[in-house]
Amino acid sequence: METEMTASGKAPCIAALGTGSDVGKSIVVTALCRFFLNRGIRVAPYKAQNMSNNSGVTPEGLEMGRAQIVQAEASRIPPHVDMNPILLKPTTDVGCQVVLMGEARENSTALDYHQKKERLFKTACESLDRLRDQHELVVMEGAGSCAEVNLMAGDIVNLRMAEYADAPVILIADIHRGGVFAQIVGTLECLPPEQRDRIAGFIINRFRGDIRLFEDGVRWIEQRTGKKVFGVLPWYTHITIEAEDSVVIESPPAVSPGRLGKPSVAVIRIPHISNFTDFDPLSAIDEIDLFFIEKVQNLSGFAAVILPGSKNTRFDLDWLKTGGWADTLRAYVDNGGHVLGICGGYQLMGQYVHDPHGLEGTPGSEEGVRLLPVETTLKAPKTTTRSRFMWDGTEGTGYEIHMGQTDRLGGSPMFTVLEQNGGTPHNSEDGCVSQNGRVMATYMHGLFDTPAITRRWLECIGLGHIPISDARSGPAARDREYDLLAEHFEQHMDTEALLGLVDKA
The missing domain is CATH 3.40.50.300 (P-loop containing nucleotide triphosphate hydrolases)
Known part of the structure; x- marks a missing residue:
């Protein structure tokens, strides 16, 4: 037509x-x-x-x-x-x-x-x-x-x-x-x-x-x-289909991990959560329960806990500390728990967050959750890249959107960055992994869109036995969902009237 x-x-x-x-x-x-x-x-x-x-x-x-x-x-x-x-x-x-x-x-x-x-x-x-x-x-x-x-x-x-x-x-x-x-x-x-x-x-x-x-x-x-x-x-x-607004995860209740005999993963629903769609591929895995949680609760039943991206790192850091989450997370790690931070979550997990220019409030420094040996300095310009990276021989793709730079003071990098925006990376190392390997963080959004990367992370948290289909995430999988959506839409719409709108426009 x-x-x-x-x-x-x-x-x-x-x-x-x-x-x-x-x-x-x-x-x-x-x-x-x-x-x-x-x-x-x-x-x-x-x-x-x-x-x-x-x-x-x-x-x-x-x-x-x-x-x-x-x-x-x-x-x-x-x-x-x-x-x-x-x-x-x-x-x-x-x-x-x-x-x-x-x-x-x-x-x-x-x-x-x-x-x-x-x-x-x-x-x-x-x-x-x-x-x-x-x-x-x-x-x-x-x-x-x-x-x-x-x-x-x-x-x-x-x-x-x-x-x-x-x-x-x-x-x-x-x-x-x-x-x-x-x-x-x-x-x-x-x-x-x-x-x-x-x-x-x-x-x-x-x-x-x-x-x-x-x-x-x-x-x-x-x-x-x-x-x-x-x-x-x-x-x-x-x-x-990816949701646009975080209203879909507002006020999540406390949950009981393992309720259906499945391993559970928790995402802490911080106040300024960003890019929560990072976890859609995990929620699509039938053998795992993925929960967003907000109120402080015992974490011992979770196979892993994720700190997601944040649009206001300093505010969310204060929220984690004053509300009791920081202590709860440290106790969880001390007892053998696995924690992953993504973007703002990476910044939150460090020793300090420095804001010398007051990008997120009064200039100053805040003590972090202290799960990783890194320090973050908030500064312009904003980093926005599409990246190709390698994790222990497994290649993946993702994207970075963050204000600031994180310096690793110990541990080891999580990823080797191969390419950014189609060119040579500014920094070939990304993220940090603790010495015991149970705490890790990265600036990469969208990492679970690559099934092989999801599989590698599940191995790290002791869930390597869970099968991950290459067809369940990534561009091809999303394209199939759009076809399903269009099919559902056409079944219940007056399609000729909709096409007629184009002729009248």
């Missing part, structure tokens, strides 16, 4: 906006990208502004949100920062790091950022225009609710961007939250008539039960709004 260029000579766009946060916009856009690709349309994803601590690195060595990387994979194209020109990475309740066109530019309060939105809107429009020049269709994703009336004047990602692109809007609502009728009608009532007219119809997400029981609901919505329900997406458990 070929799409027709708009009057401007650029590719058409359609927009997927939401009635609220975490209603499934990212998943719907991912499904739409693979759906349109399967119809022979050269499609690209786009989100003007993303707020997430889950990020990745493009082939050019630039940083962007992982949700748009996932959507680019579903479109079978390389990720590019034009797909996510503005990335906000929360560092406090009222502040964030601003990543503009793939580079960390500044730390900003919400108020300061709001005052710069007009300039940023221009940048976002330029990125969208470039995508429209290079593809046949752009699927745009909104952020949060598209009807936050107190924020709409400065909105640069929802209806204002859809208006710029002259894109028809699909409004996504989440029936699992309850109140789906109020979500839809309330959103429309909050919009001025010209924006309300831009909404072409709705997708109802996360339905549980017999979908036939909602047929009356669909008719009511269509009669009440005069707009089409494109489909109702049932809840699924047979598809694994």
